[in-house]
Amino acid sequence: MIRRKLMMVERIMYVDHDTPINLVFTAKIKGEIPEENVKAALKKIQQKHPLLRTGIDRQSEKYPFFTEEKEIESIPLRIVERKTDHDWLQESEKEWFRLFKDEKKPLAQLVWIKGTNVSELLWVMPHCICDGTSAVALMRELLGLLDNPSFEMNPYPIFSSVDDFLPLDFNLKREKRKARLYLLMARFFFMMQRKSKKKNIGDNYLIHWREDSSITNRITEKCKAEGISVHALLCAAYMQAFKEIQGKQAKGKVISPVDVRHFIPEIKKDHLFAFAPTVELPLKKGNQSVMDNAREIKKELLQKIEKIEARKLLWMGEQMHPLVDRMITMLKSSTGGHDITLSNMGRIDIPNDYKHFTLETIISPTVAFPWLNSNTLVTTTYNQQMDFTFMSNEHFLPKEEALKIKNKATELMTSFV
Template sequence: MKNAKRKLLFAERMLHGDGRTPFNAVIPFRIKGNIAPENLEGALRKLQHKHPLLNAFVEKDAAAMPWFVLTDPASLEIPVHVIKRTSEEDWKTISEKQWAIPFDTATGPLVRVIWVKGEVYSELILVIHHCLCDGGSAMAILTALLELTDNPDAAFAVEEPIMDASDIIPQEILKSKRKRAKAKLIGGLASFVLWMIPLKKKLVERKRDYMIHWKVEKELSDPLIARCKAEGVTVNTALCTALLLAFKAVRKENFHNKVSCPVDIRRFAPGIKKDNIFAFGLMFVVSLGKMPGFFDCAREMQNAIDRKTASLNAYDTIMMMEASHPALNNFTRFLKYGKSGNDCMFSNLGRINIPHVYRSFTLDTLFSPSVIGPLGNTTTMVTSTYRGQMDFTFIASEGFIPYEEAQAIKNQMMAILTQQV
């Protein structure tokens, strides 16, 4: 794959931006035990052989279109920065700092590792430019990294990377004149509409970015899962309901009643393999209905989610977005300068099926990733479940939500969930 090129997909190009502004996904995890530095470095080299895009930098062509350029892993090593561990809270401070440290995408690589090294426990923090991967990709990278660090002799299959939208979309759909015309029409219409929308002249001052992290013990999560099943709603829907109710209680007149939820496109596009590295997602917005009780409200939301999920068409969406490249600057401008109509983005990675016990260490804790970027409202909640324990990371900026309000939202959300079990 050396010197192969791939044009950035629309979503990847939006996340890449100018290539200098940070838009970083931060994936922290805690291990108990010792790993040899040479094992970690060797694992990263093998990881680059497994996933060719981890050897990429970004190059713009004559039309200013960015391309991933895949190079030799030996010439583009993933850096490892070792920091002495002084407390269990170090990883939080370091994660927040990593949000603001940009990658030089013109030289690459688009990945780095921070090793917060202690005698018994250590945290390792994967930092990846968001244009390179989504949550599913990040978990695939983490799974392989742990396995290769533990066992340098482990065999691994080399990923067949996505090199074009045609690697995702079946040929019969891609060649459909009707679908191509529809995608081009929607893309052109989007460009016109975005150009016409009046926008603010000044960006919202983000001020301090911050993170609130907490875990939910099995004593709450197990009964919650059982109650959701009995009530006929998913845990994800119950969490969205509680999150919106918490925003409503705390934000009052600043409440928008809208949470955007990314959906893993792998569920709808079988051509995408589990280990494919890319950044593309589907999205829908959920809101509270008019039902008064918590689970009545959640069931109403569940019905809306089921309808929206049934109508999602991954292939049509990709074709439409790829036809919208001329609108990208207007779309980015709208996200930056448009009035925020969302309360929050809520991303649920679900159950993480990564082994717990390895030969020389155990994966003690997997923290939910955090991500922050320059495209408008930064308020995001990410949750995941590892070894039966739910984990939450709430990311925001003081310019959008004061820290005290975010703490109140977290407390209110957990009080609502506790009341249900």
């Protein structure tokens, strides 16, 4: 019987009973698929992933728990008639605000935008149960089962607490002393913060675009030739774009999530997991070129990743539960010290050709954060095409200004190719 307290990071993404933070991940396919195959696939996926058989108990104890529901319903399937190529965008924006309140219903939904020989499939999940890698795994499993309904998948056990991930040499006594000190310092920090009346009161929006295979390949080859990563170039280009468009208001920093599976291999790529350590990357002062900045960013990123102790971070986070509500309040009212959160998921490992249909394209995940600074850029590469989703809210970053930043960053990235 599953009963596990939400980790600190899961609680932040959960926020509360009435505030949705949903991740929506979309795939476009060509071909016909029977409805019974979709429902059968969802059933098998639910049997594999423990969190898809749980609800969130918010009342029994002080903090919320994932609790297995013996008579939980199947993953809901919502079918929508496909009318235009942009229906996925409208449906995504609807699903951003879905509340997964019913404890008898799973923490996921599939939306099928069904057309003649073409469809979009949208996975919708609370961000507190999954990251981008989790979403890719679910899409890969769904498409595989739609093509081969007889394929069997093995369930995996859910971890009972973050203690399951602690290294053998973990010094509990020493780390507890550190935790008490950090908690005291954090309490003092929040006590000194002025209460802000600022909040996200604007409409959330999404800007989506894609670079064709020619541009994508030229960017990739140029990065290889220059000894930098595409991620470093993205960071440099977007920080420079914010600087040129916003002037002194720009922060000159990005936050980059890192897949926790790099550090904790027990968490497999096909396991649902929500925690991603983050790295803050600054833009160097001066008039360096975008390529020079990208080189510095790559170097700093590698250095900071090397220092990440993800197992200890998870454990330390669990000692900070008393401060989660204050953290959420600050996220909702603080402009933060960064321009944007930039998640580059890289090449998406999902087959293209199936027996009964073709996966035409993948659309990068989208999410509408309730934070004041909700600036988020997600990039993926599929079929040699880079795909981008840029999300924010009109109150904090007007869409017109976001488009200028996006255009400037694209210009900076493509000017040398």
